Amino acid sequence: MASEIEVIGWAARDTLGHMAPITFSRRALGPRDVKFFIKFCGVCHSDWTVISGEVYNPTFPVVPGHEIVGVVDEVGSEVTKFKVGDHAAVSAYVNSCGSCRDCERKLPQHCKGKVRVYDSVNPADGLRTYGGYSNLMVVDESFCLVLPKNLPLDGAAPLLCAGATVWSPMKRYGMGKNGDRFGVVGLGGLGHIALKFAKALGMHATVISTSPAKEKMAREELGADNFIVSKDTKQMEEAAGTLDFxxxxxSGIHPLDPLMNLLAPQGKFIFVGVGLGKLQIDSLPMCFGGTSIGSSCIASQEELQEMLDFCGEKNLVCTIEKIPIDYINEAFKRMLKGDVHFRFVIDVGNTLKPQN
Structure with a gap:
């Protein structure tokens, strides 16, 4: 039997979240596996929520990272989608049971037996999973995505979560088919790529933000057609009933009724920001207007691949700040303050080195 592969990365050892170098093992290449060297990995807020224990108690050490892109180094004998030199990507999950109703419906992200890309145990090899703040990945090709070669790897990395999280409801609810008028609340990592997708799908796009200072950037840099300051009562009243989606x-609990009031009849409101707490909403206006509310989390493998192919066709990637891996502790501090130009991306390939 082939020996396991030694991998280097950065990990948190406790819920204080301080990141430091680590060495660990991944399984040897199997017949259905793709091995690739990680070049870039996005930094997502949910990486912090896991290692800080906000959602559940993680098993340490934790190597985060679920926006992973790289270059294929080796493939197993049964692999058909990849060859050496291809660009590959991995998102939040690396396995599922394959036999439940959700898996049969090609929705492995909802499988109760799904295996997270980090802080899980993969029944395929019995090993703990570690994420993309590391130099190398070994993954079954069923959970490995083909990244179009025309896309820059650094800007493509956040598509694997930030992009997927907004792309999935856009496609599921059929947005962009009828000259739709679209609104996005918030202009951070998810919001900015939702705006880019909306424009690429041909929608009239409105940004709804608490910050007037973001209007110039939203319009001039990202192509927003309209900008509403949600704290401005007059602007909110003038925009009532104008948005289809x-x-x-x-993230976090915030008043939804004023936002729901922006929906046109039969409009749909989808929340994707991860927050703890209960939603409060007035159901009567929803009933009279025939509006609905829903949510979404990440995306299926099919949706992920469809999104990447779409981005390849449109030459569309995220706007990022590229950082060395030894900046990650400072990046977490800045991210928690909202001090990031949309998304941090770690330059793994050029900055992750073995420790002496």
Missing amino acids: IIDTV
Whole structure:
């Protein structure tokens, strides 16, 4: 039997979240596996929520990272989608049971037996999973995505979560088919790529933000057609009933009724920001207007690949700040303050080195 592969990365050892170098093992290449060297990995807020224990108690050490892109180094004998030199990507999950109703419906992200890309145990090899803040990945090709070669790897990395999280409801609810008027709440990592997708799908796009200072950037850099300051009562009243779809990317509990009031009859409101707590909403206006509310989390493998192919066709990637891996502790601090130009991306290939 082939020996396991030694991998280097950065990990948190406790819920304080301080990251430091680590060495660990991944399984040897199997017949259905793709091995690739990680070049870039996005930094997502949910990486912090896991290692800080906000959602559940993680098993340490934790190597985060679920926006992973790289270059294929070796493939197993049964692999058909990849060859050496191809660009590959991995998102939040690396396995599922394959036999439940959700898996049969090609929705492995909802499988109760799904295996997270980090802080899980993969029944395929019995090993703990570690994420993309590391130099090398070994993954079954069923959970490995083909990344179009025309896309820059650094800007493509956040598509694997930020992009997927907003792309999935856009496609599921059929946005962009009828000259739709679209709104996005928040202009951070998820919001900015939702805006880019909306424009690429041909929608009239409105940004809804608490920050007037973001209007110039939203319009001139990202192509927004309209900008509403949600704290401005007059602007909110003037925009009432004008939007067919709204995706709310803001985490944490915040008033939804004023946002729901922006929906046109039969409009749909989808929240994707991860927050703890209960939603409060007035159901009567929803009933009279025939509006609905929903949510979404990440995306299926099919949706992920469809999104990447679409981005390849449109030459569309995320706007990022590229950082060395030894900046990750400072990056977490800045991210928690909202001090990031949309998304941090770690330059793994050039900055992750073995420790002496």
